[in-house]
Amino acid sequence: MNMNDTYMPTIIGFLCNWCSYTGADLAGTARMKIPASLRVVRVMCSGRIDPLFVLKGFLKGADGIMMMGCHPGDCHYQKGNYNARRRFVMLQNIFESLGLEKERIGLWWVSASEAPKYAQVTKEFAEKVKELGPNPLREEIFL
Amino acid sequence: MNGQIGVYICECGPNIKDRIDIDKVIEDISSLGDVKTVKRFPLLCSNDGKKFLEEEIKKEDLSHLVVAACSPREHEKTFMDVCEQADFNPYLFQLINIREHCAWMISDKNEATAKAIKYIRAGIRRVALHRPLEKKEIESIPDVLVIGGGVSGLEASLSLAGKDRRVYLVEKTGSLGGMAKKLSQLLPNQGSNLSLIDEKVEQVHNNENILVSTSSTVGDVRGFLGNFEIVIHTDGETSGFRKAQVGAIVVATGFDVFDPEENSQYGYGIDNVFTAQEFEEQIKSGNVLLKSGKPPESVAIIHCVGRKERGYCSKVCCCYSIKFAHYLKDNLSNVNVSELYVDLCLPHKSDQEYFEEAKKKGVHFVRSEEEINVNQKGDQIEVEYHSEGKTDSIVVDMVVLAPAMIPSGDTPELAHLLNIPLDKSGFFKEIHEVLDPISTPIEGIYIAGCATGPKNIPESIVQSQAASGKILSSLIPGEKIVPEVKVSEIREEFCTGCQTCLSVCFYGAIRFDSFKGISVVNEAICRGCGSCVGSCPSGAIRSKHFTYPQLYREILEALR
Secondary structure: OOOOOOOOOOEEEEOOOOEEEEEEHHHHHHOOOOOOOEEEEEOOOOOHOOOOHHHHHHOOOEEEEEEEOOOOOOOEEEOOHHHHHHHHHHHHHHHOOOOOOHEEEEEEEEEHHHOOHHHHHHHHHHHHHHHHHOOOOHOOOOO | OOOOEEEEEEOOOHHHHOOOOOOHHHHHHHOOOOOEEEEOOOOOHHHHHHHHHHHHHHHHOEEEEEEEEHHHHHHHHHHHHHHOOOOOOOOHEEEOOHHHHHHHHOOOOHHHHHHHHHHHHHHHHHHOOOOOOOOOOOOOOOOEEEEOOHHHHHHHHHHHHHHOEEEEEEEOOOOOOOOEEEOOOOOOOOOOOOOHHHHHHHHHHOOEEEEOOOOOOEEEEEEEEOOOEEEEEOOHHHOEEEEEOOOEEEOOOEEEEOOHHHHHHEOOOOOOOEEEHHHHHHHHHHOOOOOOOOOOOOOEEEEEEEEHHHOOOOOOOOHHHHHHHHHHHHHHOEEEEEEEEOOOOOOOOHHHHHHHHHHOOEEEEEEEEOOOEEEEOOOOOEEEEEOOOEEEEEEEEEEEEEEEEOOOOHHHHHHHHHOOOOOOOOOOOOOOOOOOOOOOOOOEEEEOHHHHOOOHHHHHHHHHHHHHHHHHOOOOOOOOOOOOOOOEEEEOOOOOOOOOHHHOOOOEEEEEEOOOOOEOOOOOOOOOOHHHHHHHOOOOEEEEEOHHHHHHHHHHHHOO
């Protein structure tokens, strides 16, 4: 992937206010290194992440999209994260049936105290997306 | 659009200033349309900073405000308060996190600056779509429903009842006092004697602000913090029901005990094998006797009965088992007492001493590595235990079983009625076992005592006082309450009445209006998670402050 050395993917992360967003804050406070390519969109609950956000973001050219919520059983709103999980499974199916690269989307449970996990999963995902290269749809689809 | 957006960048001391090229940010942002002014300030959350911001809002006649500083989890509230001070709707403001998420995360200053610009641009694009949101005030009722008339319920009722606050105390049995009334005596470290409980019962009966309903259950609960409508059903002589309105509910339904018949290894059913509760009765009557009418010469007290089956330690059995041993040693001459346990739990500061004293009196403490087997052996009972890899046994006249505490029988129905969750053991689930042990996900409903799991009397009392404190500070007589502002709303003209949103709302905040054929959000119950918004196939639900257009702008700006 030498040609990609200068390529900086664009990744959108939808973070739950109560868990992963706070975990991300903690990662910042601890001066952990987080990929500069990640753009965070804060929502109150992972249950607010409409599958359309992911699809639209993807069709508009995001190279990768991360969804993060509270661990099962720990949702601030009790069951919002289960809604997120169902929607994620649905999204994977949609991606598959449309022939899109479903490796470009992912769902993680990251709690407010799991700054190291936040740093790790964002780093791994950013590396994976970089290997996949630019989202081919960026050039193809005009919405 | 002719926005008048003001953008203020906080240097946060050296935190942002040293890691982000603020001048470059200002240069970039200033060129955007709708941006009236972009300024930097050394520390916006300081008193000087807040004053500066307040004056700026007024002076610049801003339509919207963007502050680029730290995490919204740190200072969103601070700046919203500044907005209110300046007579500026706080929902026309957006805080952009360029400290934690840019300055502190990215070591390369150019990259951090570029990312900060992206975030601020997204914030400006988003804030332009913000509309003022108004706080609503609703009347609240200070009265409280307490479910359960045991130690926890009594304590909560007494702490809460007062001149301006009535308490409805509902007890399912015919009398108050709960499980504690069945005890022969309290532990020495739990107060001197049982008359304390009787005193509390009397105080409750004498308190004109506590309306006691015995032989009663809660039949229906509807509503939300400050405004619950309840129905109390009473059986027996005064059968009937009472309707009432309360502002909060304390669930203090206590516990039941594990039935040792569930597992034959405990030998319950064999002559002279008693449960701790039966043994308490014997002590109360002053006659600890075998079936034959003779006093026992040897007694084995078995701890941890049901611990394996239930999957948790009940925390109180070790102490009351030691209490039994003291009683036997003090009252029966030459009695041989053995305590067999899997694990010994002595959690409180005076427990260790109590245990050492029992040892001094000659009580044998035996640890069994596995669960204990109890079998009949002639007229006597053989207790088999497992120590250091070997199976050993003792033969005794009497066995006392210390069974686990289990959830009170009507817990599942009540959980369903109140819409609060249960944990995997079947007890009510608290918000957080350590950090918030008395709150439930439903605002205004609290749990105290053994309803959330095994506890001793002092712990139960502390929990009742804690729950009362929460209620006393949130439901002040004569004061209105302000529910969450960032809630969902369903737009009538788009709703098709499919009711998908009802199925995803955990709080039951959405109801179906069958007359209009649409779903309606009760804004007083809605907590603003937005789960329903993502579920709506016709896009009829708007999540205030997290609307589709607002979030799309953030997404698109990220991809620019």
